[in-house]
Amino acid sequence: MIVIAIGDIIGRPGRRAVAELLPALKKQYQPDLVVANGENAAGGFGLSLDTANELLDTGINVLTSGNHIWAQREIIPYLDSEMSIVRPLNYPPGVPGRGYIDTGAAVVVNLMGRTFMADIDCPFRAMDALLPTLDSRPVIVDFHAEATSEKMAMGRYLDGRVSAVLGTHTHVATADTQVLPGGTAYVSDIGMAGPVNSIIGDDNRAVIQRFLTGMPVRLTVAKGRAMLNAVVIEIDDESGRAVSIKRIYEEEA
Numbered sequence: 001m002i003v004i005a006i007g008d009i010i011g012r013p014g015r016r017a018v019a020e021l022l023p024a025l026k027k028q029y030q031p032d033l034v035v036a037n038g039e040n041a042a043g044g045f046g047l048s049l050d051t052a053n054e055l056l057d058t059g060i061n062v063l064t065s066g067n068h069i070w071a072q073r074e075i076i077p078y079l080d081s082e083m084s085i086v087r088p089l090n091y092p093p094g095v096p097g098r099g100y101i102d103t104g105a106a107v108v109v110n111l112m113g114r115t116f117m118a119d120i121d122c123p124f125r126a127m128d129a130l131l132p133t134l135d136s137r138p139v140i141v142d143f144h145a146e147a148t149s150e151k152m153a154m155g156r157y158l159d160g161r162v163s164a165v166l167g168t169h170t171h172v173a174t175a176d177t178q179v180l181p182g183g184t185a186y187v188s189d190i191g192m193a194g195p196v197n198s199i200i201g202d203d204n205r206a207v208i209q210r211f212l213t214g215m216p217v218r219l220t221v222a223k224g225r226a227m228l229n230a231v232v233i234e235i236d237d238e239s240g241r242a243v244s245i246k247r248i249y250e251e252e253a
């Protein structure tokens with residue numbers, strides 16, 4: 001099977017880039033599954049009902065998320081609905097929503113790191129608990145984490161047990177796409193769908209002011225032409241092992 005995974009989609013420019021560029025990518029690669037991280041899709045923070053529906057209408061099959069999933073409160077009741085949205089699996093028990101979804105073609109899991117992030121449950125042990133409960137479908141993991149070392153550790157830890165470990169959250173694509181020895185496709189960060197002239201998607205001036213003053217200057221999504229970062233993964237249907245992973249960088253016309 002072929003999977004396309006898109007990094008964090010940032011506000012309107014990110015949604016526009018997905019709407020403009022995903023149809024051609026789908027035509028070219030004929031994916032069985034399209035996964036994208038939607039945690040910044042609504043004005044840079046969270047996922048609203050409208051933005052979620054808009055993205056699912058572009059041909060994304062599963063929206064993953066991360067630390068900003070609670071930012072738009074209106075989405076919270078829908079996390080337990082039929083909508084194809086997942087939040088990190090390793091939030092403590094009792095939190096709304098689900099940490100994985102079975103699309104029929106594959107199981108998509110969302111996990112969140114703990115290094116330089118909120119101190120939630122252990123993502124490694126959360127996977128140890130989940131994997132024996134799943135059937136033999138390919139498992140695709142979106143590991144939403146800050147530290148490349150934690151991401152790489154997860155890739156190595158799950159190597160041979162899942163089909164892909166794909167990093168999100170930093171919004172900066174890394175050049176370390178590889179199939180690990182056990183057959184797990186890996187990248188430390190897919191990157192983003194968001195404005196090129198920005199600081200990880202946000203307006204340059206506001207972010208620089210934050211660094212200069214240490215004050216909580218309000219961040220806004222930057223304007224202008226957007227890029228789309230994604231990976232295309234080929235998975236052997238029989239074994240569930242990844243055959244290849246390739247980076248994609250596109251820009252709006």
Ligand SMILES: [Fe+2]
Binds near residue numbers: 008039
């Ligand atoms: Fe993000």
Ligand SMILES: [Fe+2]
Binds near residue numbers: 039067068
């Ligand atoms: Fe994040």
